[in-house]
Amino acid sequence: MSKSFLAILLLLSIALFSTEGCYYDNEEDLFGADSSCDTTNVTYAGDVAPIIINRCYVCHETGADGGGIVLSGYTNTKIWVDNGRLIGSIKHAAGFSPMPKSASKMPNCEINTIEAWIRNGAPDN
Numbered sequence: 001m002s003k004s005f006l007a008i009l010l011l012l013s014i015a016l017f018s019t020e021g022c023y024y025d026n027e028e029d030l031f032g033a034d035s036s037c038d039t040t041n042v043t044y045a046g047d048v049a050p051i052i053i054n055r056c057y058v059c060h061e062t063g064a065d066g067g068g069i070v071l072s073g074y075t076n077t078k079i080w081v082d083n084g085r086l087i088g089s090i091k092h093a094a095g096f097s098p099m100p101k102s103a104s105k106m107p108n109c110e111i112n113t114i115e116a117w118i119r120n121g122a123p124d125n
C-alpha cells in the first residue's frame with residue numbers, strides 16, 4: 001500500500017466526516033421544532049425555570065454579575081420577559097445581546113418552550 005493511497009484515504013475520511021458535520025447542523029436548524037418538542041401546557045416551574053437555571057444561572061443568579069441582570073425566580077425573570085429583552089436575546093434577534101453569552105444558541109425546543117410560555121402570558125404556575 002503506497003503512501004499516497006493512504007493519504008487519499010485519510011483525506012476522503014476527513015471530507016466525509018466534515019460533510020456529516022454539516023448535515024447534522026442543517027438538520028438541527030430545519031427540524032429543530034421536532035415533534036418530540038411538546039410546547040403545550042408549558043409552566044414556569046416545570047419547564048421554563050429548569051431551562052433558565054441550567055443555561056443562565058451561571059451568570060444571572062442573584063449574586064452573579066451578568067450585567068446586573070438577575071433571573072432568579074419568577075418575579076425577576078418576568079421583568080425581562082415584559083421588557084422583551086429575554087426573548088430577543090435568546091432568539092439572537094437584531095438589537096439584542098445574544099444569550100447565553102459567548103455560547104451557541106440554545107436548542108430550538110428550549111427556545112420554543114420559553115416562547116410558548118410567554119405567548120400564554122408568562123404565568124407563574
Ligand code: HEC
Nearest residue numbers: 055056058059066067069080085086089096097099100101
Ligand atoms: C456567560 C455569562 C452569561 C450567560 C450564560 C448568560 N448571560 Fe445574559 N448577559 C450576560 C452579561 C454579561 C450581560 C450584560 C452585557 C451584555 O448584554 O452582553 C447579559 C445580558 C442579558 C440580557 C440583556 C440583553 C439585552 O439585549 O438587553 C438578557 C435579557 C439576558 N442576558 C438573558 C440571559 C438568558 C435568558 C440567559 C440564558 C439563556 C443568559 N442571559 C445567559 C452574561 C450571561
